[in-house]
Amino acid sequence: MNPFHRLWQLSLFSFILAAITGFLYRYGMLYPLPEIFHFANIRHAHSHLMFFNWICPPLMILMIQHLSKNGEIKYINSFKWCLSVMIFLGLLSYPFFLFYGYQSVAIGSANLPLAAIISGLVMIAWYWFAWLYYKIEKRDSESVTHIIVDGALLTLLISSLGAWGVSIFQFTPIDSPLISSAMTHFFLSVFTEGWTVLGILGMIWAKAGSVEFKPGAGWLWMPILFGSMMIFPFSLSQSLITPAMLYTAYAGMILIIVSFSLNIYLLIKQKVLNGFMWYTVFFLAGFILLFKFAAVLPVDIWPGEHGLRVLYLHVLLLGFFSVALIELFQPKTARWIKAGFTISALLVIFSLFMISGYWPQALIPPNLFFWIMVVAGLPVIPAALLWFDTFKKSYK
Numbered sequence: 279m280n281p282f283h284r285l286w287q288l289s290l291f292s293f294i295l296a297a298i299t300g301f302l303y304r305y306g307m308l309y310p311l312p313e314i315f316h317f318a319n320i321r322h323a324h325s326h327l328m329f330f331n332w333i334c335p336p337l338m339i340l341m342i343q344h345l346s347k348n349g350e351i352k353y354i355n356s357f358k359w360c361l362s363v364m365i366f367l368g369l370l371s372y373p374f375f376l377f378y379g380y381q382s383v384a385i386g387s388a389n390l391p392l393a394a395i396i397s398g399l400v401m402i403a404w405y406w407f408a409w410l411y412y413k414i415e416k417r418d419s420e421s422v423t424h425i426i427v428d429g430a431l432l433t434l435l436i437s438s439l440g441a442w443g444v445s446i447f448q449f450t451p452i453d454s455p456l457i458s459s460a461m462t463h464f465f466l467s468v469f470t471e472g473w474t475v476l477g478i479l480g481m482i483w484a485k486a487g488s489v490e491f492k493p494g495a496g497w498l499w500m501p502i503l504f505g506s507m508m509i510f511p512f513s514l515s516q517s518l519i520t521p522a523m524l525y526t527a528y529a530g531m532i533l534i535i536v537s538f539s540l541n542i543y544l545l546i547k548q549k550v551l552n553g554f555m556w557y558t559v560f561f562l563a564g565f566i567l568l569f570k571f572a573a574v575l576p577v578d579i580w581p582g583e584h585g586l587r588v589l590y591l592h593v594l595l596l597g598f599f600s601v602a603l604i605e606l607f608q609p610k611t612a613r614w615i616k617a618g619f620t621i622s623a624l625l626v627i628f629s630l631f632m633i634s635g636y637w638p639q640a641l642i643p644p645n646l647f648f649w650i651m652v653v654a655g656l657p658v659i660p661a662a663l664l665w666f667d668t669f670k671k672s673y674k
């Protein structure tokens with residue numbers, strides 16, 4: 279049995295819970311919700327659970343498995359403890375984000391921002407993982423996957439600095455919404471464009487038969503690492519940023535475009551990743567590149583606009599990342615279930631396009647938001663089937 283089987287089941291369970299929360303958000307846009315729910319908090323609960331439990335532990339499991347020698351994993355129990363604590367904390371943060379968001383919760387005579395405190399502990403668990411990872415003996419040979427994964431972990435650690443910055447900044451006398459928002463978006467862009475993208479690219483390389491490291495392979499990860507740190511101004515309000523910030527963001531985006539396209543081009547050239555799931559992953563990679571080009575070309579599109587931003591994030595995280603992750607973790611699951619997941623993800627993405635502000639008015643169907651809500655619930659069905667499948671004897 280795969281030693282990390284139970285942890286994968288918990289991650290998949292977290293995905294289902296977070297997806298139901300996304301559905302709740304859409305439901306609340308049409309029908310009244312009990313007073314205890316607020317949209318901002320529902321969104322926080324959804325996005326944090328996805329980040330904490332759907333992105334991090336599965337990527338880390340794949341990384342450890344890739345590093346193992348002849349199936350033997352050093353410090354396996356420490357890794358299991360670390361990932362279990364991480365998933366437990368992710369799940370623990372969920373009700374606090376859902377009901378209180380970042381607000382303080384009264385506990386006895388004290389008022390504590392519990393969601394923020396638990397998030398801090400989650401980040402400490404990331405450091406714990408990185409420490410264990412680097413404790414593993416130096417491998418005999420360097421593959422493209424190893425080098426990309428090292429870069430990915432580094433970006434995870436760098437991204438966390440932005441999140442700590444926001445917390446510490448709250449206690450300083452400086453009252454600047456620009457600095458606080460810049461640090462939040464620094465965390466978000468380095469986490470999504472750096473850690474998530476490099477992490478999954480490294481694992482896709484492993485699946486494609488990670489080739490030996492060659493000089494020049496730095497182009498596969500370094501521009502993404504540096505670029506991810508430079509593009510956060512795109513997420514801020516256009517009126518707030520200075521020309522220097524804007525040009526830094528352009529330069530960062532160009533770096534990412536170069537490296538991301540190189541990865542995708544070389545992966546497609548390997549001709550080993552075939553089938554509906556991988557074709558969808560490559561198709562969505564093309565979409566991601568289109569968004570990135572739109573940010574640097576003079577086409578009057580601002581990536582930070584709410585509708586566009588939500589659409590882009592879901593193309594990347596629900597589409598490109600999640601479809602690849604499912605294929606990597608559940609190769610033995612019936613193809614129709616995985617195809618169902620992929621189609622439902624594509625439908626959610628399409629529905630987000632319809633409300634992005636870039637869909638022609640004339641083509642908006644009646645009851646649009648009702649259909650948006652229905653589609654938002656769809657991924658829960660194949661995700662639940664994937665989850666049930668992991669309990670089958672043949673799977674373990």
Ligand code: HEM
Nearest residue numbers: 297300301303304321325328329332588595596600654657
């Ligand atoms: C399973 C299907 C999913 C549904 C139905 C869904 C639904 C939603 C909804 C309704 C919102 C709020 C949109 C708004 O503010 O207008 C949202 C935001 C968000 N979602 Fe999802 N989502 C899904 C999957 C994912 C996945 C897989 C991830 C990450 C791995 C993710 C990450 C996020 C993030 C980060 C935001 C916040 C965006 C922002 O305000 O900047 N979602 N999602």
